[in-house]
Amino acid sequence: MNSTTDSKKRLDLHFPKHFTIILVIAIILLVVSIITSLMLGARVVSYQELMDGLFYTNQDSYGANVVRKRISRTIFSLCCGVALGIAGVLMQAVTRNPLADPSILGVNTGATLFVVCGITFFNITTAGEYIWLALIGASITAVFVFGIGSMGRGGATPIKLLLAGAATSAALSSLVTAIIIPSAYAQDQFRFWQVGSVGSGNWDSIKIFIPFLIVGLFIAFLSAPALNALALGDDVATSLGIRPGVLRFFAIVAGVVLCGTATALAGPIGFIGLLATHAMRFVIGPDLRFLIPMSALAGAIILTFSDVVGRLIASPGELEVGILTAFIGAPILIILAKKSKVRSL
Amino acid sequence: MGNTHSFRADKLFSGYDNKTIIQGIDLEIPKNKISVIIGANGCGKSTLLKTVAKLIKPSEGDVTLDGKAINKYPPKQLARILGILPQSPVVPEGITVADLVGRGRFPHQSLFSGWSKKDYEAVEEAMEFMNITEFANHDIDELSGGQRQRVWIAMALAQQTDILLLDEPTTFLDITYQVEILDLLTSLNRKYGTTIVMVLHDINLSARYADYIFALHKGELVAEGKPSDVITTDLVKSIFDLNCVVIQDPISDTPLVIPKGRYHVKS
Numbered sequence: 076m077n078s079t080t081d082s083k084k085r086l087d088l089h090f091p092k093h094f095t096i097i098l099v100i101a102i103i104l105l106v107v108s109i110i111t112s113l114m115l116g117a118r119v120v121s122y123q124e125l126m127d128g129l130f131y132t133n134q135d136s137y138g139a140n141v142v143r144k145r146i147s148r149t150i151f152s153l154c155c156g157v158a159l160g161i162a163g164v165l166m167q168a169v170t171r172n173p174l175a176d177p178s179i180l181g182v183n184t185g186a187t188l189f190v191v192c193g194i195t196f197f198n199i200t201t202a203g204e205y206i207w208l209a210l211i212g213a214s215i216t217a218v219f220v221f222g223i224g225s226m227g228r229g230g231a232t233p234i235k236l237l238l239a240g241a242a243t244s245a246a247l248s249s250l251v252t253a254i255i256i257p258s259a260y261a262q263d264q265f266r267f268w269q270v271g272s273v274g275s276g277n278w279d280s281i282k283i284f285i286p287f288l289i290v291g292l293f294i295a296f297l298s299a300p301a302l303n304a305l306a307l308g309d310d311v312a313t314s315l316g317i318r319p320g321v322l323r324f325f326a327i328v329a330g331v332v333l334c335g336t337a338t339a340l341a342g343p344i345g346f347i348g349l350l351a352t353h354a355m356r357f358v359i360g361p362d363l364r365f366l367i368p369m370s371a372l373a374g375a376i377i378l379t380f381s382d383v384v385g386r387l388i389a390s391p392g393e394l395e396v397g398i399l400t401a402f403i404g405a406p407i408l409i410i411l412a413k414k415s416k417v418r419s420l
Numbered sequence: 421m422g423n424t425h426s427f428r429a430d431k432l433f434s435g436y437d438n439k440t441i442i443q444g445i446d447l448e449i450p451k452n453k454i455s456v457i458i459g460a461n462g463c464g465k466s467t468l469l470k471t472v473a474k475l476i477k478p479s480e481g482d483v484t485l486d487g488k489a490i491n492k493y494p495p496k497q498l499a500r501i502l503g504i505l506p507q508s509p510v511v512p513e514g515i516t517v518a519d520l521v522g523r524g525r526f527p528h529q530s531l532f533s534g535w536s537k538k539d540y541e542a543v544e545e546a547m548e549f550m551n552i553t554e555f556a557n558h559d560i561d562e563l564s565g566g567q568r569q570r571v572w573i574a575m576a577l578a579q580q581t582d583i584l585l586l587d588e589p590t591t592f593l594d595i596t597y598q599v600e601i602l603d604l605l606t607s608l609n610r611k612y613g614t615t616i617v618m619v620l621h622d623i624n625l626s627a628r629y630a631d632y633i634f635a636l637h638k639g640e641l642v643a644e645g646k647p648s649d650v651i652t653t654d655l656v657k658s659i660f661d662l663n664c665v666v667i668q669d670p671i672s673d674t675p676l677v678i679p680k681g682r683y684h685v686k687s
Binding site: 171297303360 | 437470473474475494495496497498499500502503504505506508509510511512513514515516518519520522523524526527529531532535540543556557575576579
């Protein structure tokens with residue numbers, strides 16, 4: 076009797092406060108976001124049509140088919156949300172900056188530059204080709220930023236990584252503009268892709284997505300305890316038996332793969348990683364063993380809801396989710412940043 | 421209890437970038453003892469401690485643990501024997517005491533294993549030892565400076581290393597907390613035989629709490645031994661450039677340095 080209460084107390088200490096309640100709420104929100112994503116849009120389907128579409132393949136009503144079309148879009152949006160949520164939490168852990176996100180390390184811009192080059196110079200138009208260009212661009216940028224950030228005393232410190240990332244990002248986006256301006260064709264193609272949207276998500280893009288998602292998730296989960304130690308500073312991490320440089324490399328690879336894939340398939344969608352991680356850190360605290368999976372969940376919920384809202388407010392058309400996340404994300408981020416004191420590096 | 425690790429440095433040179441600070445130091449850390457490195461600001465105390473802790477790579481020479489260079493050990497294996505608490509670790513926002521202390525268990529866990537019963541016990545024991553169990557689920561931000569420092573040492577204790585290095589563990593603390601921390605470290609040394617090496621600023625507390633003193637001057641080891649043998653008027657003059665009188669500490673019989681300034685000297 077005594078020992079069971081002891082071990083319960085023991086577990087409670089090493090779990091975030093109110094973790095069970097928060098997890099239940101998150102799962103309910105996830106289910107609600109999935110159901111609304113299937114039911115709402117230019118055509119609102121009824122409960123009966125939803126059931127028909129999901130479980131009765133022989134039902135061929137218009138509503139049932141609408142639901143079936145929305146299944147792939149919803150799954151795609153969940154994948155993107157998970158990928159961006161985890162990419163965000165990884166980048167923040169690596170740079171030890173609570174406001175970092177993949178775009179800060181220049182990863183998004185590197186991916187964009189390569190996709191733009193592909194569109195302009197090689198007439199590339201399919202998602203399957205975008206993804207490799209985006210990944211190569213994202214990786215080269217990450218390696219470049221990491222290389223510059225590692226120069227000089229103390230190796231890749233958070234502040235040097237951030238500065239290198241910001242400078243590289245600025246340089247690359249001017250290159251993107253320089254490449255696009257002379258070509259009307261590239262501008263047209265680029266416009267579709269440039270504003271992030273999950274509406275283009277179909278079974279093919281999901282199939283491309285899944286392997287990258289699994290690799291990214293795997294690395295992220297395995298490195299969580301080490302990243303927890305890295306959060307105490309490079310010296311403490313070294314003392315605990317970690318090679319900070321190696322750990323940062325793997326975490327950035329995972330972040331690049333996740334964010335690069337999402338960017339290639341959906342276009343740049345900002346703020347999800349930042350928003351999901353920040354919101355979750357606010358409620359469950361900084362333990363990455365919990366923060367990584369919960370940010371994935373939060374990313375999926377936020378992105379899916381944003382997509383639904385985008386469909387509703389511009390009905391019968393659609394507002395791309397990238398525009399919406401920026402609109403929702405920016406003010407909330409400012410509030411969060413002002414509310415919780417953001418520690419200096 | 422006690423450990424038998426031989427921990428030494430041979431012809432050690434190290435520093436930052438191209439600036440060599442440590443100028444060829446040989447030393448052997450006494451087993452199961454508390455050693456204190458003393459010296460003036462900028463003499464290389466912290467650099468020496470960081471180099472023997474593998475936080476700085478020596479430009480020449482070796483740091484060896486049980487006859488094997490420390491950079492030849494798998495990092496986690498080394499981290500189960502040798503721990504260091506640096507001077508200004510980073511406190512993640514909103515972290516609880518139990519979470520922070522628990523992170524000291526990292527070197528005892530493998531890539532796929534979760535927390536074992538031993539991990540929970542080590543954390544509880546460390547918190548108990550440092551008298552912070554009552555704060556276990558508090559945020560670090562709510563604690564005072566002295567309590568915080570106890571939390572950090574508890575994290576290092578949870579790591580359960582035989583050798584513990586501490587870089588100025590009492591800096592920025594009130595005198596009450598300085599004594600409290602040094603008392604706790606002494607109990608740790610007496611109870612588990614942990615070999616402790618630390619850098620301290622206060623020469624009198626060093627003289628009282630150290631079993632062994634390493635005196636540094638401009639990156640060289642100028643004296644070592646028991647405080648009563650090492651801390652003399654001449655040594656203080658040569659490493660701190662300070663005139664003083666050394667008397668016997670009425671509490672501990674260890675040397676007590678009374679500085680002589682230009683004013684307030686009775687005729």
